[in-house]
Amino acid sequence: MPGAFGACAPTVAGRAYVVSAVLSVLGICGSLRKGSYNGMLLREAQRLAPPDTSIEIADLSEIPLYNGDVEAQGLPSAVRALRVRVRAADALLFATPEYNYSIPGVLKNAIDWVSRPVDGELPFDGKPVALMGAGARLGTARAQYHLRQVCVYTNMLPVNKPEVMVANAWEQFDKDGGLRDEKTRQLVTQLLASLAAWTRRLRAA
Numbered sequence: 374m375p376g377a378f379g380a381c382a383p384t385v386a387g388r389a390y391v392v393s394a395v396l397s398v399l400g401i402c403g404s405l406r407k408g409s410y411n412g413m414l415l416r417e418a419q420r421l422a423p424p425d426t427s428i429e430i431a432d433l434s435e436i437p438l439y440n441g442d443v444e445a446q447g448l449p450s451a452v453r454a455l456r457v458r459v460r461a462a463d464a465l466l467f468a469t470p471e472y473n474y475s476i477p478g479v480l481k482n483a484i485d486w487v488s489r490p491v492d493g494e495l496p497f498d499g500k501p502v503a504l505m506g507a508g509a510r511l512g513t514a515r516a517q518y519h520l521r522q523v524c525v526y527t528n529m530l531p532v533n534k535p536e537v538m539v540a541n542a543w544e545q546f547d548k549d550g551g552l553r554d555e556k557t558r559q560l561v562t563q564l565l566a567s568l569a570a571w572t573r574r575l576r577a578a
């Protein structure tokens with residue numbers, strides 16, 4: 374039930390609070406690869422999500438390269454569909470690889486399309502987001518900090534902690550794509566809890 378989260382009601386002590394409904398989270402993966410570790414991380418997050426959180430995963434494979442001339446003729450359908458899903462989601466969950474110490478072009482390109490104002494609408498504006506990533510030795514740390522920088526201009530609002538940086542990704546997943554390490558599973562679980570709490574806090578403000 375996209376966008377169902379966040380019905381407000383008066384409470385004891387006269388303070389508004391948010392009645393929990395289903396929190397709809399859109400997962401966005403920075404890798405198109407079928408065997409992507411970041412895709413596995415997102416699917417693990419789906420399994421670890423609490424009952425009041427549903428995570429769907431966006432498909433970036435049909436998003437064309439950003440081109441202002443194309444944009445001027447009307448948004449491509451895959452871009453329009455992604456914008457609708459971003460807007461409808463209560464929160465976003467990025468899982469990004471690190472390419473050359475930054476985020477992959479695939480992810481940056483999709484963000485560039487969605488960041489464009491269309492009919493005065495900015496789907497990222499004020500959106501609560503969480504970041505995680507699976508990569509090599511530093512577990513996408515540098516890419517995630519670049520993604521945080523992108524969040525500044527687009528006014529996405531990332532949770533700060535915990536940081537989920539899965540190093541040596543090729544060792545971390547079992548044959549079914551599950552995380553082998555219990556501590557890493559706990560970190561993903563905590564990140565989802567932080568995202569839910571952050572989303573509630575923003576909605577209540």
Ligand SMILES: Cc1cc2nc3c(=O)[nH]c(=O)nc-3n(C[C@H](O)[C@H](O)[C@H](O)COP(=O)(O)O)c2cc1C
Binds near residue numbers: 404470474510513
């Ligand atoms: C073009 C390219 C650049 C890469 N640069 C980095 C890098 O800077 N840091 C890093 O940790 N891994 C780097 N890698 C390795 C990726 O992190 C690794 O391939 C990862 O598994 C990709 O994510 P995926 O499994 O979700 O597709 C690079 C891979 C590619 C293809």
